[in-house]
Amino acid sequence: xxxxxxxxxxxxxxxxxxxxxxxxxxxxxxxxxxxxxxxxxxxxxxxxxxxxxxxxxxxxxxxxxxxxxxxxxxxxxxxxxxxxxxxxxxxxxxxxxxxxxxxxxxxxxxxxxxxxxxxxxxxxxxxxxxxxxxxxxxxxxxxxxxxxxxxxxxxxxxxxxxxxxxxxxxxxxxxxxxxxxxxxxxxxxxxxxxxxxxxxxxxxxxxxxxxxxxxxxx
Amino acid sequence: xxxxxxxxxxxxxxxxxxxxxxxxxxxxxxxxxxxxxxxxxxxxxxxxxxxxxxxxxxxxxxxxxxxxxxxxxxxxxxxxxxxxxxxxxxxxxxxxxxxxxxxxxxxxxxxxxxxxxxxxxxxxxxxxxxxxxxxxxxxxxxxxxxxxxxxxxxxxxxxxxxxxxxxxxxxxxxxxxxxxxxxxxxxxxxxxxxxxxxxxxxxxxxxxxxxxxxxxxxxxxxxxxxxxxxxxxxxxxxxxxxxxxxxxxxx
Numbered sequence: 001x002x003x004x005x006x007x008x009x010x011x012x013x014x015x016x017x018x019x020x021x022x023x024x025x026x027x028x029x030x031x032x033x034x035x036x037x038x039x040x041x042x043x044x045x046x047x048x049x050x051x052x053x054x055x056x057x058x059x060x061x062x063x064x065x066x067x068x069x070x071x072x073x074x075x076x077x078x079x080x081x082x083x084x085x086x087x088x089x090x091x092x093x094x095x096x097x098x099x100x101x102x103x104x105x106x107x108x109x110x111x112x113x114x115x116x117x118x119x120x121x122x123x124x125x126x127x128x129x130x131x132x133x134x135x136x137x138x139x140x141x142x143x144x145x146x147x148x149x150x151x152x153x154x155x156x157x158x159x160x161x162x163x164x165x166x167x168x169x170x171x172x173x174x175x176x177x178x179x180x181x182x183x184x185x186x187x188x189x190x191x192x193x194x195x196x197x198x199x200x201x202x203x204x205x206x207x208x209x210x211x212x213x214x215x216x217x218x
Numbered sequence: 219x220x221x222x223x224x225x226x227x228x229x230x231x232x233x234x235x236x237x238x239x240x241x242x243x244x245x246x247x248x249x250x251x252x253x254x255x256x257x258x259x260x261x262x263x264x265x266x267x268x269x270x271x272x273x274x275x276x277x278x279x280x281x282x283x284x285x286x287x288x289x290x291x292x293x294x295x296x297x298x299x300x301x302x303x304x305x306x307x308x309x310x311x312x313x314x315x316x317x318x319x320x321x322x323x324x325x326x327x328x329x330x331x332x333x334x335x336x337x338x339x340x341x342x343x344x345x346x347x348x349x350x351x352x353x354x355x356x357x358x359x360x361x362x363x364x365x366x367x368x369x370x371x372x373x374x375x376x377x378x379x380x381x382x383x384x385x386x387x388x389x390x391x392x393x394x395x396x397x398x399x400x401x402x403x404x405x406x407x408x409x410x411x412x413x414x415x416x417x418x419x420x421x422x423x424x425x426x427x428x429x430x431x432x433x434x435x436x437x438x439x440x441x442x443x444x445x446x447x448x449x450x451x452x453x454x455x456x457x458x459x460x461x462x463x464x465x466x467x468x469x
Contacts, residue, residue: 119313124270125307217317
């Protein structure tokens, strides 16, 4: 039984990791674009973006999942996600990417704005272009500063993926819970915690390594 | 030979006029020191020369080439980049790049500028400059491993590596412990002996008198008095200059 449960949970965990990896893959760069928008000098760009960030950060992710999945069908009478597993997964991915990109954008903004203006001016008087200043001088300093808050968000994301099951996306908790109905046992559900723990432990080690790698300068 | 001509520079911030028509000339190989109390516009003037601020009026020309004319604004960033390379600037707060070693700080801009020099040439040149600054054993250190005086010397080397026509210093020793100012001033004095054209904003009066050829006393956005450095600092003509210098020597 233990083996059966473990294999089933591993299969579910694959779904968790897929959602986790794809969310990061899209939300990390999207967050940077949103952060540039939220720092824009043009009010027509800045204000709507700040408004969206407020909405996304101010409402529960679970609600966002439901609205993104059911919203198009209810309000536009278009079921853009289809009815199969892939459609539900994509809907969940969109909600996660959007939600996390907004959180990341605020972390980026804090990181970028914490770099002293003297760093930009030193680059300017040395005749560097705006993009050279950003990529050769500013970016690494920003990365160093945002690694701790980003690692926080990333570890939160590991556990947030379990919310996807409100729109019936298969992940590890879904699989663990199914044993209650099928076999009348609850321990598989608790057993899922071990998977989360091990995975977030590995991530903690990874972020510790990155922090250490960047500790050669201040 | 005249290298710099600044004519009637004016600059306003939110309706406060910081520079009220600044004009002066500088000869090649000469050192000019700018003195005056805080808020007199010294730093703003230096920032205007380095294109960190855009003057509202006036012109700046180097070797007879008009670099800045408030009437004809430069909008092309590439053109602006080329123009600002006539000037170098050493900041009060050093502003070294923390993720690069002393040597990398000096080579970064020349390597990115594609000025025709090879990488080896640029590195050899940077090492030579750092060597002259007394930093030959510090080249591979990161800024946080250096003392303030060493950091400022790296910053001077970084500015020199681009071979500017005119090197500007914005209170280069104000952020340093008193016992570290000497090493930085010595380096600047050395540069003066080599006839580097320099403009130095400083509160070190003894240094300004000994090193600079000419001096400018700024007060409230105008040049109140200018002349040979020794004469201006030892025997100021204007009452306001006397007041400023005597208050400074009391401290």
